[in-house]
Amino acid sequence: MRAFAPILLALSVPVFAQGSGPTPPLANRQLADPAQEAQAMRLMHSLRCIQCQGQSIADSDAAMAGTMRAEVRQQIAAGQKPQAIRSWMIDRYGEWVSFEPDMKGVGLLLWVAPFFIFVASIWLARGLFRRRT
């Protein structure tokens, strides 16, 4: 087994590297400033990896996700606001990329719905208590 080790390792490495191209360094490295990194992390969790099946770019091994992580970290390090980076991503990849729909337009109803449902269900349940004994 040991004798085959170098061969196996050589065999497996090209497969891992396949298709990923040169990955930008910030894809898999944190920013030095923890506050900035936390900000970037929160944003990355709310951006969809458009190459994957429903994962955020923070939870994906895909090359595309790595490139997008690097982009987010670079822009955060350059002092960009998360909201601006999100808009930048949406301009590039469409609204599909954002896991957090805007509170306007199509997404508005989505944010209003929980309040509406909450009030409506309390109102419906009110009838249950009316009867006094």
Place this chain on the structure above:
Amino acid sequence: MIAEAGLAALWLAAAMALLQFVGGLTLLRGGAGQLVPLIKPAAYVQGGLCAFAFFALMWLFYVTDLSVLLVASNSHIDKPMIFKLAGTWGNHEGSMLLWVAVLSVSGAAIAFFEKRIDAKTLYATLAVQGFIALGFFAFLLFASNPFERLVPAPLEGAGLNPLLQDVGLAFHPPTLYMGYVGLSIAFSFAVGALLTNQVGPAFARAMRPWVLTAWIFLTIGIAAGSYWAYYELGWGGWWFWDPVENASLMPWLAATALLHSVSVLATRNALRAWTIMLALVAFAMSMAGTFLVRSGILTSVHAFAVDPERGAFILALMLIYTSIAFVIFALRIGTVKQGEPFQLVSREGGIVANNIFLSVILAIVLIGTLYPLAAEAMGDKISVGPPYFNKATVPVMLLLMVALLIGPMLRWRRDALMRIKYWLIGAAAILVCGGLAAWKMAPDTRLFPLLGIALSLALAVAAWLPLRGRKLLRTPLPIFGMVIAHFGIAVSVFGMAEESGFSKETLTALAPGESAEIAGWKVKLDDVKPVLGDNWVAVEGEMVASKNGDTFILRPQSRQFFKPEMQTSEAALLTRWNGQLYAVIAQPDQEGDGRWQVRLWWKPYVTFIWYGGILIALGGTISLFGRMFRRAKKPAINKWERA
């Protein structure tokens, strides 16, 4: 030969389901009832035939009969035996066969064991059960025949998705299906009772064990699925609000609400219409879940089940069953008499609060899951993901926990908050102290984790208070069950809050001999070597983690599978009582300098999430056995029923 026998068994079983349905229908329509003596035997035979068909398919996977299309496209001669067997249900056709088999065996069990409810209601229930089974038989036989042959037979088979080659697979789907099917039985009982006008405590007691069983299986299935995703996907996340996860969460939420309201109906004869409604919703959510998963209509991590045509079939089934059920509900609900009254501050009031909050969470999850579909239909392609679901549901979950601090302490029918004022003051004190302590330790923590920690600490105490003043040996087992399940909620929420508020992360690249630090741990990459598995090769990192003089060895792998080709990360987990160290080795770093990408997390108390899940399921199990035991000892007498 075995395959053909299995298929024949399915056709015969479908005929039995039809007999069961027609027999019940003629009885309900006031017919002479010549078919009635056949209903129960039909249910037994249907159960037996379906079990046979399922084991026939399992046998085909066991011997890897590649002349069967399903085996050839999902198995491989070199696969480990456990995964060959688990492969029986690790695919569309096999999992639907499992669904139907569990449904039919449960139908037989009802026919055999259920003695408490009116005979006519039982026959109506079995007829509904037969009707549901018919739809799924049609689906199996016409759209997803598991026994289809493949000519000529291939030499080795296509293999199973590597993500599914895990012990998690052996347990996760079957447990969820048991849950879904259990809810279908609750549905059959509810419709049966509506049709025969028997919505009352006796019906609730007959339905309760099935709801409880379904709920236990769903709880275990969701917890297991969450842990599986956590260690298998390699990024440390344990809940992604993925549509398929939501598809299992929604029936669980409905079942949790139903479980509480059915208890009120069984013991207090209140909340009648509401319980029926929840039973219908719970099964509709199971069907919706099956539909979402099986159709692949929503892009998701679990999209290996994609098949739009079959999706349309299940959608049709779902619409037929739920619309018929709701029409019956609308027509018959007027005949359901009002239940016993109660006041806002009472145990019933607490359970109504539980039901409202759970229903609101359910509605939010449903809307969030389906919203992208609706938007796409109108021409907008949007995503709804974790940020939305967290913001929208967590506040309601926290309210639910507040209700849980008070509800179980209240008396049935009417009570006064003044009676439990000492506990209310105590709970407030725990909340304030717990919140402040957590905030003191980490001032930049966000609000939700802080509230989650404070509430779970208070609940960890509150959960046990219903035992106060009771003689422990004479306390009924279901009370212990409730106490343990509620304590499990506290444990689980504590884990979730700690993990989401206090996790630490280190992403780096290490050459053998170099080390990284995380949360007081020093992790040294000692060696990187290749490993050969049955159907994969991997790069394995040997890491030495040390803290306070203790050292541990971690061996994460990055695996490359051959059949089919795919790369997965096998994280290495080091479990301590207060958290887990999660280590992943990924690709070689780009500079080609012999360094490997390494991801490390310290996840405080993360295991509590699943320990809590186990406690919740354990509480349910104790309650279930307690009721069976009590029922065996003495028949329950209820003052709201005529003797």
